[in-house]
Amino acid sequence: MRQFEELCEGCIATVVSRTTPVDACRLSLVSNTFRSAAESDAVWNQFLPSDSQFMDSIISNSPSLANVPSKKSLYLALSDRPIIIDNGLKSFQLDRKSGKICYMLAARSLSIAWVDDERYWKWIPMHNSRFSQVAKLHIVCWFDIHGMISMRDLSPNTQYAAYLVFKLINASGFRNPDSPVEISVGVEGGHRSTKTVYLDPNVEDRSHSGEVGLRQPSVRNDGWLEIEIGEFFNSGLEDEEVQMNVKETNDYTSKMGLFVEGIEVRPK
Known part of the structure; x- marks a missing residue:
């Protein structure tokens, strides 16, 4: 683990982004370096849906999401409560543990x-x-x-x-x-x-x-x-x-x- 910590923060972030949201939260407890990497936008952007137009449409249905301070905050907001979309005919949410679409x-x-x-x-x-x-x-x-x-x-x-x-x-x-x-x-x-x-x-x-x-x-x-x-x-x-x-x-x-x-x- 000590040798792993000697990697630059960007490398650690790349590795963490290949895991899961749960793993990222656990790894953030390892050290300050891990915390900085595991909570970075580079990591949490990988856990969000990759379609930027789709994400823009989701955020437009809940304007408060436009002001979240980080990608992790956006992820947690989307997994915390459903967002009503499609003129009230459907709700969207992320599964908190996996980031999968619900x-x-x-x-x-x-x-x-x-x-x-x-x-x-x-x-x-x-x-x-x-x-x-x-x-x-x-x-x-x-x-x-x-x-x-x-x-x-x-x-x-x-x-x-x-x-x-x-x-x-x-x-x-x-x-x-x-x-x-x-x-x-x-x-x-x-x-x-x-x-x-x-x-x-x-x-x-x-x-x-x-x-x-x-x-x-x-x-x-x-x-x-x-x-x-x-x-x-x-x-x-x-x-x-x-x-x-x-x-x-x-x-x-x-x-x-x-x-x-x-x-x-x-x-x-």
Whole structure:
């Protein structure tokens, strides 16, 4: 380590920039020389998305970011909270540990069967949602929610997972253990991974003894529920569309009380 410290600060910065944000923070504790190198703009610029036009568009959606004192400060700001973009239809954020790109597609950007008929769905504001409106299920017998995102918008060479982000408030029709919800994810025109889950965390799973029970949602740090829809790998070699689907079309029991914030895509 002493021989490594004898390198010039620029060389150390080059090496550190080939690691990860977590490693850079750890290496900054080694010595003053390492700290200066590990906190330099040269290092943290490597952890930010490389498309300058894209970064300019992100900063334009949050003017306070234009005044951050360093690239590290910009990175931390982008990983600390989501930035609303695309006229409120999407949020952007960096994964704090890896610097990989994360998106949430707002409910307004999803294709939801009958969403424009107020007999079935309504658009309402919710105080703890990052978006101005969420979709509230008034009453339907079955539902179908579909989202799509382009691989080119995501970090290459990265394993991703998609999650439905929702709430159940005074809900009914989701506790039938014999009628789980079907979820799937896959590249458009290619293989789709399909499985079944329960949206209600309180449903009693009736899986046969010895079998793995169906997946149920977990509570997020922001208070919403999420359920994993599926995984996919972005090789970065082709411009493909990833399709994500959540539906229940077999049980014609009336369903209500589902609030959809969106579908989040983040590194697995």
